[in-house]
Amino acid sequence: MPIEIVCKIKFAEEDAKPKEKEAGDEQSLLGAAQGAAAPRDLATFASTSTLHGLGRACGPGPHGLRRTLWALALLTSLAAFLYQAAGLARGYLTRPHLVAMDPAAPAPVAGFPAVTLCNINRFRHSALSDADIFHLANLTGLPPKDRDGHRAAGLRYPEPDMVDILNRTGHQLADMLKSCNFSGHHCSASNFSVVYTRYGKCYTFNADPRSSLPSRAGGMGSGLEIMLDIQQEEYLPIWRETNETSFEAGIRVQIHSQEEPPYIHQLGFGVSPGFQTFVSCQEQRLTYLPQPWGNCRAESELREPELQGYSAYSVSACRLRCEKEAVLQRCHCRMVHMPGNETICPPNIYIECADHTLGPCCLPFPTSPSASSCLCPLFSSLSWLLPSQSLPGGFFLGVEP
Template sequence: MGDEQNSLDHEFANYTTCHGAARIANAKNKPHMALWTLIFLAAFGLCTWQIVDRFNNYFAYRTGTEINVQLESELTFPAVTICDFNRIRGSGVTENDLAYLGALYQIAALVSDPVALRNLSESIDWDAFNASAGLVEDFPGFVRRNGFVLDNVTLAECSWRGSRCYAENFTHVFTEYGNCWTFNSEKNSPLRQTSPGAGNGLKLILDIQTHEYTEDPFIGNLEYGLVFQVHDQYEPPRPELVGTAVAPGSHTYASTFQTHVKNQQAPWGQCDPRKDQNFLKYFDKYTLAGCLLECRAEIVVRACNCRPLYYPGDVDYCTALELTTCALPTLATFLSETNEFDFCGCTVPCEYTSYSSQVSYAGYPSLKAAEFYETTFNYSRGYMSTNVVLLDVYYHELRSTSWEQFKAVEESGLISDVGGQLGFFIGCSVITLWEFLEYLALKFSAFFLFSSKPSSKTATKDGVKVDNAMVFENTAAGDAEKTEITELSTIRTTSNGEKSAVLEMT
């Protein structure tokens, strides 16, 4: 058994494609064998170190980003949402309404603890303000009627690619600025720009009517003007976070850029492929903004049993009192104590389109333009400097940029790295692996074959087989034996001269 096992070892060392094994097995002397053994072990150690390094590099989950810029014949135009810094117009409300709102906002600003704020609000006689029923009972309807209005008066001029557009081409949406209006909000058939440059996109002249402003300087907005946001049609607008301010008395050029983003899923990236178009309850497509809005709405609904007018859902809207005494403090506490991304489980989408704008300004209007507008719209130069906004939103180039995140090390790259290290240091390949498996199979089969061989005698036709030896004997027995030994067999001679041969099987 031992000789056969040694024979297998020697045979494997000679025929394997792994370098160095044959040199060790066929070494002429012990120093020669020791030298090649050291060389092989050194190469094997370096190979192991490099393979471990390649695996560590793979499991670091590093990524790269490929950026492609593509010129297009036309580009999908983004949705453009426009809001006013003034949330409530003075002409539509009474002094009692303004006092009621002012008191609500002031106590909310003074008391940060939701429980203390609720106790304080319950101690106030709100009926004494004698506010209008629409404000007290239907706050969203009140804001809709008395907030920023886009009509033929405030929208002095509108053009899309040189053609006339109207207030009817804008869609109303609630945000934290109150009433906002979105141009090109249609998801299924958005407008497309076919020529680059200012004047070939959306051009607006708006009258913000600063005499209608009611913002309290202590608790409201200090600015006057507009806020706009360019965004994808599937993304809910959040101008309070990513909007761009526009001041009256200037021509604002908003050069827009379109970017397609494709992210890797975890653990290489942060996107979750399970969040498809049906993941969000109130939005058609998963977006980070939509996910956060739904999560915030759920938190407020659990605490107040109502939702702010700018949050999605099917629960009733909060009244002005519920908004300032429960919803806003609850949300503020949540944001100050919790990471909303981790709590809500909101991740970046795997694929989405984003828009950004590069804004520049020019003096407006010129003397000739002021004379024209004074004749056409009855705007004086002084009135235009504080009330009229000229906004140009357009693509300055018809090009789209794509940002695609990719794995720095793919699975095929890991296999190539490991195979390269094995081949370079010790000459191993996939064939070597199968050679080694074959060697192990032969090794184990030989071991089990010899260990399971029975030691009992087995009768044959002409003799008896004992432990791998065949004994040919005469039927006569009982006499003393004399043994002769030859090189090939053992001869046993009985007293009557008959001989039997025992052939040793090795």
């Protein structure tokens, strides 16, 4: 016969109270620990902080001179930290860069540069006709005479042509060139090209970039050696110096690349007569960072500026373009050395308008409201020809690569 046994256990209320009390004590201990971890005021936080000086300045204790000095030291240190942090942040936002130059880097083989020569005297005295003297009276600084003093009665002079006057009355290289050698080979006036500058009719050796002469080696025997007669007996009798005439005598020289037009009145150097002048030239290739690290344009933007009359962009070509635009706007014509197909200024406009326009024009920063500015951008890759000369004495000009 099966037997069923049932057991019932009953706890009294007094037995449950100790367990509830134990749980409450545990919660109070956790709350006390959390309260101790979070300070209730600045003094408590400062006294427990590891920041040096904060406990001395803001911790519990009486307020006195010592606490004030600690507070000033803390605030000064904090201000210096914030100032340095702000400076570092500003410097970082400007995208700083380091300049690294490696003189041992291989460079492409450089050809011989172009050499431009100008006689400082623009007009040969013996080549001037009566009409030329009449039209160039103010331009050359010759003594002023009345109209009949320059021509026969009833004779009408044709309108002056500055290109014809400069080409006809300028010094001819065939007469000036007495000797010419390049890398041991004979050269002549036919190896020079005619170019017009502020000095009138000039001549450029190795001007064609399509057939540039190579530079095989450095030194005196590998460059251009020429002997020139400046024909000083043909110099004009200068009564006063003008923008087109000078009291000086000699040759003006500029060494430049074939893609760059001569800007000889600003970038050239003088060679005195009666001296043997040695000129050494060093090509320097520079690569700059484009924007935003600098103000140069990237190589991809090299073809953007198109200068009328020039096959390639250069700072000299840009300056000549600015000068032409200024003269064209004010005088309604252009000077002979400026590119373009506009009308050539007659001699009287040269002295009355064009020369006065070129004085204040084309400055990077205009000095007056009437002066125009000329901003010619630089590119990230540039080549500079740095000539240096010496004058030991003699009668010829030698140009070394």
